[in-house]
Amino acid sequence: MKILITGGAGFVGSSLAINIKTNYPSYEVICLDNLKRKGSELNLPRLAKAGAIFVHGDIRNKEDFDALPIVDFVIESSAEPSVLAGLEGTPDYLINTNLVGTINCLNYTKKCGAAFIFLSTSRIYPIKAIEKLNFEEAETRFVLSDEQSVPGVSSKGIAENFPLDGARSLYGATKLASELMIHEYNEFYGMKTVINRCGVLTGPWQMGKIDQGVMVLWVAKHYWQQQLAYIGYGGSGRQTRDMLHVKDLYRLIDFQLHNIDKVNGEILNAGGGVEVSASLQELTQICQEVTGKTIPISKVAENRAADIRLYVTDNTKVTALTGWKPEISMKQIVTEITEWITENEEALAYVLK
Template sequence: MKILITGGAGFVGSSLAIALKTNYPSYEIFCLDNLKRKGSELNVSRLTQAGITYVHGDIRSKEDFDSLPAVDAVIEASAEPSVLAGLDGTPDYLINTNLFGTVNCLNYALKHKADFIFLSTSRVYPIKTIETLNFVEEETRFSLTDDQPVKGVSSKGIAEDFPLDGARSLYGTTKLASELLIQEYNEFYGLRTIINRCGVITGPWQMGKVDQGVMVLWIAKHYWEQQLGYFGYGGTGKQTRDMLHVADLYRLIDWQLHNIDQVNGEILNAGG
């Protein structure tokens, strides 16, 4: 099998690539990345040492796909992942990468009849609707109740049928727009696709920042004995999220790659 992973030098992309190559040595894996995120260049040597082909390129550029070989599957893991991106009034890079870049990936997959696995985000769910949810305050955390004003949510968390009307963030909106396009390619072109709405992903080799990779940032803050800041809900820090280890995400992607007929066209939450 030949696989293209976009954003392949990033934390998630490189982790998936190396895990796939380790478990399937005969697979040919190509990682496309523009190395914009600081620290991603450190993964290039890890990829090449694992026998993976690194290609310096940008998903915003149609021409960068021309040099790529035909593949059997595309894992779209590239993104401008910051939830704060574009808030300074310059959203062009965010939109061109997360939306128009995905279109280039889709057209490449369509050209080669490759399966398409998209890493979306739980940030597609609108913030203001989430703020209306009922919860109880316990000693160490807030917990959702089963009695809720909208569908798609219970004490177990938010489901895929949670209402999508309303503002979320520029980042979440670009990913949701990409989801809609992917569904159209699936329906009208017959492209086999799967969309994974990932929660907070963490694991080895993640470079944590305030706006992305927060679990690693917290660990670093504790290690260096620095203070954590809490905001929202009174600043108590009782909000909770389930962390998705990148190794568990790999198990999901591995299964989907080899069983896509069973989940073709599906949208799934991955992590909390």
């Protein structure tokens, strides 16, 4: 099998490539990346050691696909992943990467006669609709109620049939627009496709920052004993997300690579679910336990643009269809990230510190 992974030197792309090569050494894995994100260059030796092929290119440029060989699968994991992208200044890079770039990937996939696995995001769901959901305010987190006035949501989280009317951030809009194009290629070109709407992805080798990769950021700030802040919702730190370890995501992608007919045309929410979720308060507690360090955390009452109170993934559909569900716990995730920073402190300091 030959596989092209876009964003292949990024956190998700490199993790998928290394896991595929580890489990299927005979597969040819090509990683295309423009190395724009700070720290992505640190993954190049890891990819080389695993036997993956790195190609320096940009999905925004159609001609960068011309030199690539014919493949069996394209895993589209490239993105400008920040929910704040384009809100200040021009959205050109965001749109050209997350939408035009995906269309370029689809055209390359069509030329190859290949199948297409797309990593979308939970951020395609509208902000105001999520903010209006019924919730309870527990001691350390916000919790979704079972009684809701809209479909696709319960105490289990948000499902695929949650309403899509409304604004969702420029980032979310580009990913949803890409999803719409994928449906068209599936229907009218007969391309085999699957869309994965991922919750918050995390794990070692993620170059976390304030607007994307929050879990690594939280662990890193504890490790180096730097300040953090609970921003928004009164500064309580109760806002809640589920987390999905990238190795758990790999297990789902592995299934899809080898059972594409079973998931062809599907949209699948995939996240940590209630079982692997935490509020900022709870994440702070876990970081303190694992690192043995306590840091100052300030409180900012005002909400940030495009923020939401809580998001938890309802994995009911993907579990029923594939048998997949997340296995790696919050504490294990924090422990692995802490160990990774400890082992690579000098190399990571300029990115994370």
